[in-house]
Amino acid sequence: MSRAAVVDLGVRLGPLVLRNPVLTASGTFGYGDEYAHVLDVAALGAVITKTVTLEPRAGNPPQRIAETAAGMLNSIGLENVGLAKFRSEKLPKLRALGATIVASIGGETPGELIRLLEALGGERGVGGFEINFSCPNVARGGARFWATPRRLERTLRTLRPLTRGALIAKLSPDVTSIADLAVACEQGGADALTAVNTFVGMAVDLDHAGSHLGRATGGLSGPAIKPLALARCHEAARAVGIPVIGSGGIFNGRDALEFLAVGAAAVQVGTVSFIRPRAASLVLEEIQALLGARGVKSLGEWQGCLRDALEAEAPGPRRRALPAQARRALPARARRAGARR
């Protein structure tokens, strides 16, 4: 690691202040304690826990995992311990570890989300809630159900008064316009967005004339989706004023910097944690080192530095001036592109 000065990586998601922009993606880090003996969960920006539902869920039948080219499909089906056990067993462990906690909650109806947030909204030590509007692997209350701007906006409006913590809406990439959903979430009172959840995918097993998964489809994650996720993240970040958390195929510090450069305020590290349990810590170290080596003093200088330069080639609904310090952090080529515009 270079001996460059320590970069201020602090970031704010509405009422939630994080020490750095590295979060664990829901469903890839358990309830936060499983990996605690190999990395310091308190040093991460936040731990986003496995999506919890009102009642425990057993999840989908096997197979649940299929590896594909540079990616993996999962069909877990929101297996989780349910609200009661989450409160009585999982949260106390995570609090004891000193982590900044963002609880992921999922529901089949707005009413279920309301009940979850009524129960958890004031829970000690929970800094925010990520609403899973985008699970690809459940029959009811999944990505397709929530991919309606009006439904998202109304639901978030009813959830908003139930907590003083940050409300983060996690969106599916499999939509006609992620910008429309992002705007609806912002108008509904969300403090931040996560872009994106997994992409719906299939893997066919010709030898056994069926799916490689127990269900026909699963959610695709890993390096295969990074370019797709980056484009969705960029599109969402251009559409709203609230912070967007980038997610999808982030395996190292450079990947994270790409998401931050196109407008993400923070990033989630997901599938790579299955492969290298310490990955979230490593991504954080790499971000620190890479920004330090470029002479960047704070995350704010880097964040969004390529968003508007790229916008010149991709006209979108909204444009924003490039902050002067972000322009200085840009590579020379991008600065020229921005100037031409």
Next chain:
Amino acid sequence: MSLASASGARRPAARPSFKTDRGTVIAPQPAWSQMTARVAGHRDVGAGHRWLELAMPAGFVEPTPGQFVQLLLADPSAVLLPRPMSVAGVRRLGRALSIEFVYAPVGAGTRLLAALETGDAVDVLGPLGRGFPLDQPWVPVLIAGGRGVAPLLFAADALAGGARRRAALRCEFLFGARDRAHLVALAEARSTLTRVGGRLHLATDDGSAGFKGNVLALLEGLAPRLDGTPVLHACGPHAMLRAVAEWALARRVPAYLAMESVMACGTGVCRGCPLPRSSSARAAFRSDRTPSLYGNHEFAMCCTEGPVFEAHDLDWARVE
């Protein structure tokens, strides 16, 4: 918290304690770690099967028979996920630990593994899962099918090296496959059984080695001649394990079966390797006793609750 402490995370963190409705609990500390090992040996053991020996760095916890590790090739690799691999043996020379594997290069991951040469780096995550309970007072009968031989070679070794009481028990080793070529690492099995004083019984579907028929028929013939109640430890294709489990359940013989599953993480986090619990296991289920930290009523995770299961833990009709 400073970044320095994040980067120093190889050092185990203090075991956190926390308060729950049942009082203060110390969080169970998993024994696994992820470390870079070096290939110490890699050779053919016949019929395309490979024997791999990895020299482990200090601090890697010694696996027990039935446990597995996740092998991850160095970047860039054509496969994304690590490959779960059952441990076929461990060797200790002073403080140095090496772990042995036997495998058939049949899939994308194992074919890449087969290209490893002495000195190459492999990341190893483990030891993972629960192994065979070998401290039982009954006559150990080890049943291997094809490449399922790996953990049972390790078990035979461990039984011989165990307490004197166990060493006195003669292990019966049943080894079956469709033909002689699929008796994976047969020479290793012969030398291991000779060394530990166990008896090797072979079975092939085509009669090209040993008894003509499957291991279950072999077991059927052997059972009445055992000097004592048997306890079965088996690993092989699921169809074979199902037959062994059903045989054991019908006779109230204790049986432990090492299962396989596609996996992503191997540590209980991804919830990707479910096996269906039996109705009795569902009735007896208490999630606070399961090591998966959030096990569920319907499915057991192969990686953390297994890979070794007791016969009555699983619903064999639904095991694929």
